[in-house]
Amino acid sequence: MRVLLFTGKGGVGKSTVAAGTAALAARAGQRTLVLSTDAAHSLADAFGAAVGPEPTEVAECLFVQQVDAQLRFEQSWADIQRYLLSVLDVAGVDPVAAEELTIIPGAEEVLALLELRLQARSGRWDVIVVDCAPTAETLRLLALPEALGWYMQRVLPIERRVVRTLKPVLSRAAGVPMPEDSVFDAVERLHRELEEVRELLSGPRSSVRLVLTPESVVLAEARRSYTTLSLYGYRVDGVVANRVFPAEGADDWRAGWVVSQDAVLEQVHESFVGLPVWRSVYRPTEPVGVEALATLAAEVYAADDPLAPPTGQGPFRVERTRTGAVLHLALPFVSRAEVDLARNGDELVVTLHGPAVPTSRSDAPGTAVGSYRRLLTLPAVLARYRTAGARVEQGELQVRFEELVT
Numbered sequence: 381m382r383v384l385l386f387t388g389k390g391g392v393g394k395s396t397v398a399a400g401t402a403a404l405a406a407r408a409g410q411r412t413l414v415l416s417t418d419a420a421h422s423l424a425d426a427f428g429a430a431v432g433p434e435p436t437e438v439a440e441c442l443f444v445q446q447v448d449a450q451l452r453f454e455q456s457w458a459d460i461q462r463y464l465l466s467v468l469d470v471a472g473v474d475p476v477a478a479e480e481l482t483i484i485p486g487a488e489e490v491l492a493l494l495e496l497r498l499q500a501r502s503g504r505w506d507v508i509v510v511d512c513a514p515t516a517e518t519l520r521l522l523a524l525p526e527a528l529g530w531y532m533q534r535v536l537p538i539e540r541r542v543v544r545t546l547k548p549v550l551s552r553a554a555g556v557p558m559p560e561d562s563v564f565d566a567v568e569r570l571h572r573e574l575e576e577v578r579e580l581l582s583g584p585r586s587s588v589r590l591v592l593t594p595e596s597v598v599l600a601e602a603r604r605s606y607t608t609l610s611l612y613g614y615r616v617d618g619v620v621a622n623r624v625f626p627a628e629g630a631d632d633w634r635a636g637w638v639v640s641q642d643a644v645l646e647q648v649h650e651s652f653v654g655l656p657v658w659r660s661v662y663r664p665t666e667p668v669g670v671e672a673l674a675t676l677a678a679e680v681y682a683a684d685d686p687l688a689p690p691t692g693q694g695p696f697r698v699e700r701t702r703t704g705a706v707l708h709l710a711l712p713f714v715s716r717a718e719v720d721l722a723r724n725g726d727e728l729v730v731t732l733h734g735p736a737v738p739t740s741r742s743d744a745p746g747t748a749v750g751s752y753r754r755l756l757t758l759p760a761v762l763a764r765y766r767t768a769g770a771r772v773e774q775g776e777l778q779v780r781f782e783e784l785v786t
């Protein structure tokens with residue numbers, strides 16, 4: 381099963397290209413599902429069809445699903461939330477305010493990804509296309525399973541043990557309700573499921589495609605996403621430049637756009653060396669409906685196979701050397717000074733300081749990004765070596781590991 385994710389800045393055409401790619405796959409006889417984690421019902425708009433929270437057939441082999449994030453959220457969060465509410469109640473927090481406090485912003489989106497796991501496990505699909513939210517949300521979403529995993533592995537077992545021994549004492553003393561086992565179970569289940577989602581999305585048959593329009597600010601954001609996606613171990617296997625003005629028969633106004641888009645497109649090619657950059661022309665009308673979408677996608681991919689499995693080694697690999705090993709982590713556009721490394725047992729903490737991508741216009745909106753951090757659990761072969769140095773070369777962070785000399 382092939383999994384394709386589409387992300388990019390708001391409004392660039394993610395839903396359109398995702399829907400088009402799915403339509404093309406279905407036309408080739410692949411059992412295809414395209415699902416959106418977005419609260420806005422943009423897939424329904426793109427297909428010009430009513431789409432429900434369950435896969436809805438819109439053409440032969442082509443199903444569309446608008447995940448009901450609220451419902452998923454309630455299913456996986458209810459137990460945990462109930463406990464949090466009981467704590468806040470004891471603390472004297474007003475119930476309405478408490479309800480607000482237990483809602484994590486963005487969590488609905490994240491949990492919508494759990495639907496992807498269910499669909500992937502169902503065996504119904506050859507291809508699943510995910511129409512993601514705009515960049516920032518998507519990144520947060522893709523980084524979460526790992527962050528949560530760290531917390532679960534370190535804190536939860538301890539907490540659970542502590543709770544067991546101290547429960548009677550604590551309950552009496554502070555009047556704070558201790559979490560029931562069901563709460564721990566719910567957190568653990570959530571973690572396990574998110575971890576599966578992560579494995580699926582960072583696996584060899586999954587890849588992310590960046591959608592952009594040929595504008596400097598949009599390109600800057602796409603470059604940053606490329607870096608951050610690589611940091612978290614997701615493969616990017618192509619770029620779609622959408623809304624490219626056709627040059628033929630242009631009046632002065634459009635001719636101006638053609639020139640400025642050409643300049644940015646050149647930068648796009650330079651930025652994403654080694655990746656295909658597909659183009660999609662700016663159409664005179666909105667591409668709506670299966671036919672229009674499939675036609676658009678057929679033009680975009682031209683002779684390329686839109687479902688080809690990603691080639692190359694992925695953003696993360698380990699190379700053995702005579703005295704130890706070198707870990708290679710793809711980090712395009714980043715300089716050594718922007719990377720901080722810390723070693724903590726079998727874990728490598730990689731922190732990226734923003735702005736990860738200096739642009740020619742440092743005043744461009746959205747240039748200042750926060751830092752991103754990855755807690756990388758080292759493979760067993762590396763965990764027993766000491767870290768001996770690091771450098772950034774050709775868009776890669778290379779960390780040298782050497783035998784402990786005792």
Ligand SMILES: Nc1ncnc2c1ncn2[C@@H]1O[C@H](COP(=O)(O)OP(=O)(O)OP(=O)(O)O)[C@@H](O)[C@H]1O
Binds near residue numbers: 393666
């Ligand atoms: N190549 C194109 N030519 C003409 N119109 C287009 C093209 N691509 C997208 N559009 C139109 O632009 C609008 C935005 O596209 P779309 O909804 O796919 O963007 P998006 O990136 O998914 O937006 P959002 O960030 O809101 O999810 C839609 O009305 C769509 O029909």
Ligand SMILES: [Mg+2]
Binds near residue numbers: 394395396422511
């Ligand atoms: Mg959209």
